Amino acid sequence: MIDIRYPIGLFFSIIGCLLFAYGISTMHNPGLYEKSLGVDVNIWAGLLIFLFGLVMLALSKGVREKQ
Amino acid sequence: MEHRFELGWIDYAILFIYFSFVIFVGWMLRRHMKDATAFLEAGRSMPAWVAGIAFISTSLGALDVMGMIGCGAKYGMMTFHFYWIGAIPAMVFLGIFMMPFYYGSKARSVPEYLSLRFDEKTRALNAVLFSVMTILVSGISMYAIAILTEELLGWSFYVALFLSAGVVLVYTYLGGLSSAIHNEVLQFFIVVAGLLPLVYLSMKDIGGWTGLKTNLGPVVASLPATHYAPDTWSTTWRYTATAAQNPMGIEWYGILLGLGFVLSFGYWCTDFLVIQRAMAANSIAAARNTPLIAAIPKMFTPFLVLPGVIAVWLMHSPAKGFSIADHGVNNYDLTIIMLMKHYLPPGLLGLGLTALLASFMSGMAGNISAFNTVWTYDIYEAYIRRPTGDRALDQSHYLRVARLTTIFAVAASIGAAGIALQFxxxxxxxxxxxxxxxxxxxxxxxxxxxxxxxxxxxxxxxxxxxxxxxxxxxxxxxxxxxxxxxxxxxxxxxxxxxxxxxxxxxxxxxxxxxxxxxxxxxxxxxxxxxxxxxxxxxxxxxxPRATSVDAAWYEQPTVLAVIVSATVIVLSIVFW
Structure with missing residues (x-):
């Protein structure tokens, strides 16, 4: 059976990267973030999601090396 | 309609990546599907944490997510009862007392347990009722999501219906129950990631916990035709002495008996949709731990309801320009949609929408995989074609039947969605x-x-x-x-x-x-x-009682049960 942490890690690191990059590129566009109380939430959410993805990838890799 | 979302390329990209991943997971699993046991029971090979997350993911379907945020607006923090009193005790009971019999009996489904314990007629009655219900429920959630995407994205009803049904069909056909379970785990994390930014932004907007209490008080006290105390929306048990004091219209003993006992035990301890996740675990210890591990995130799901509670304040602050009215009447099912529209910028909006679609598909795939197992084992194998005794032949025959059943179940769900569209x-x-x-x-x-x-x-x-x-x-x-x-x-x-x-x-x-x-x-x-x-x-x-196995303390069901129960009691007292 597959280790689901691998696809989860892959998915969240890709999405995290994407959101982070989008957040950076739209940083100077305050109109976009009026809704989110002026916070560029894409940067922060992207970063956290990316880190979560990395943790998942690390866990799955560790398991594979042990086997 | 003014509910329409304006999605950017980034939102569509996230949606597209998600669809690719669920199919990718099914594709990775396809070569493990060698026999009916692998396809219908996931080969009893899931680690406890995977089974545990899938266990709660089935109750995080789109209708549940929409419903729970809507309940937050309608009933305030009394919605927490659905999680703390309405799920945790039943999940603990299932793990400690009932799982050894479900898993240990070697039954492959709840109807099969009934046949082993009682007789064939009891099994047949339950299997038929369960099959019909599962298809109808999966069809109705398909209908709901197709209506939703039609309103929000402007897609045609049928495009949404066939697209989502097609994706679910592909990944359950390829990987059976394993695929459904693995995708439920992925979907669980997406739902949490999609909803957390909403919790953060709405809490920041209202001014944190103290802001929530001070801002909601005047709103609640001024609700027309009621005499609720100002803190009714930010408490759980305080106003349950009489039914008139709280928006649920129920007393504490009704909550304890109806929700805490009958409804929750009826769902968590007997519904094959959830039990099947624990039955797919790789050992009896893992099966017992499944609902207990599931209880840990379940205890904290109520906090995802907070944006719903805050929506009441938004609705009553004209400056915020927030409304859930649909043709002049409040439609609480729209609460989460309108909150996303209100707070989320492009990017996170796509993630939020993906979370909704993910929760919808996970609910549907769950129903379909449970239907597959009950139909193949409890109706087809039990009454239509008995096993011949040649194991290899039987296994490949039932695998073929189970695969065809997947196609039939998806088609029947589409039919049920059509009925829902009519009535x-x-x-x-x-x-x-x-x-x-x-x-x-x-x-x-x-x-x-x-x-x-x-x-x-x-x-x-x-x-x-x-x-x-x-x-x-x-x-x-x-x-x-x-x-x-x-x-x-x-x-x-x-x-x-x-x-x-x-x-x-x-x-x-x-x-x-x-x-x-x-x-x-x-x-x-x-x-x-x-x-x-x-x-x-x-x-x-x-x-005979199972003798204690030498597992680490955090893998012992009784230890987990004590930790979970104690935490829920503390949480209930804090948010009394």
Whole structure:
């Protein structure tokens, strides 16, 4: 059976990267973030999601090396 | 309609990546699907944490997510009762007391357990009811999501219907139950990631916990035609002495008995949709830990409801320009949608939408994989084509049947979605029916596991009479102000409940007690067909206690149960 942490890690690191990059590129566009109380939430959410993805990838890799 | 989302390329990109991943997971699993056991039972190979997350993911379907945020606005923090009192005790009970019999009996489904413990007629009744309900529920959630995407994205109803049904079909056809379970784990994390930014932004907007209490007070106190205390929306048990004091229209004992006992035990301890996740675990210890591990994130799900509670304040602050009105009437199901539109910028909006679609597909795939197992094992194998004795031949035959069943189940769900489109009110009716089937079943399984004298005739009579009692109750009562016959009162109205919720609670209480009483009486009057030796592993008093295995302390079911229970008690007191 597959280790689901691998696809989860892959998915969240890709999405995290994407959101982070989008957040950076739209940083100077305050109109976009009026809704989110002026916070560029894409940067922060992207970063956290990316880190979560990395943790998942690390866990799955560790398991594979042990086997 | 003003509900329309404007999505950017980034939102579509996230949606597209998600769709690719669920199919990728199914594709990775396809070469493991060598026989029916792998396809329908996931080869009993899941680690406890995977089974545990899938276990709660099935109850995070799109309708549940939309419903729970809507309840947050409607009932405030009393919605927490659905999680703390309404799920945790039942999950702990399942893990500690019931799982050893479900898993240890080697039954492959709940109906099969009924056949081992009681007899064939009890199994057949349950299997048929369960199959019909599962297809209808999966069809109705398909209908709901297709309507939603039509409104939000402007896609045609049929595009949304066939696209999502097609994706679910591909990944369940490829990987069966394993694929459904693995995708549920992925979907769980997406739902959490999609909702957390909403919790953060809405809490920041209202000014944190203190802001929530001070801002909600005046809003709640000024609600027309009610006399709620200002802190009604930010407390859980404080105003449950009388039904008139709280928006749920129910007293504390109604909550304890209806939600905390009958409805929750009926769902978590007997619904094959969730039990199947624990049955797919790789050992009896993992199966017992499945609901206990699931209880840990479940305890904290109530905090995802907070944006719903905050929506009440937004609705009553004209400066915020927030409304959930649909043609002039508040539609609480729209709460989460409008909150996303209100707070989320492009990017996170796509993630939020993906979370909704993910939760929808996970609910649907869950129903379809449970239907597959019950149909193949409890109807096809039991009554249409018996096993021939040649294991390899049987396994490949049943695998082929299970694959075809997947296609049939998706097609039938689309048909059910079409019925829902014709009769829009049927949704409420079906959800009521689903609990009507589960509540009597809980009484029968509970007596079967813990009372060795319960007989097959008793169980059948109990199931049947419990269902009849529930249907009669529905026909004779209705929630106040409702004119639709789908909500009850189609025979003659003898009692009117303040809200729908209390009607559901009492329906469950009545059908469960009828079922229990009839099972006991008929069991005492009939004699046992099963020999004592046949009941070992199925009945508590005839089964030797499992000796404690040398597992680490955090893998011991009793330790986990104590931690979970203690945390819920502390949380309940803090948010009393």
């Amino acid at each position: 829009k009110n049927i949704t409420d009716f079906m959800q009521a029916i689903f609990s009507m089937v589960n509540a009597p079943l809980f009484a029968v399984i509970f007596l079967g596991m813990f009372w060795k004298k319960a007989t097959g005739h008793g169980a059948f009579a109990g199931l049947f009479s419990g269902l009849t009692a529930a249907i009669l109750h529905h026909g004779l009562t209705r929630p106040s102000g409702s004119l639709s016959l789908f909500k009850g009162g189609w025979l003659h109205v003898v009692h009117t409940y303040p809200v729908e919720l209390s009607q559901n609670f009492w329906c469950a209480i009545i059908s469960c007690s009828t079922s229990a009483a009839v099972t006991i009486l008929v069991s005492l009057a009939t004699c046992h067909r099963k020999h004592k030796a046949e009941l070992v592993g199925l009945v508590y008093s005839l089964t």
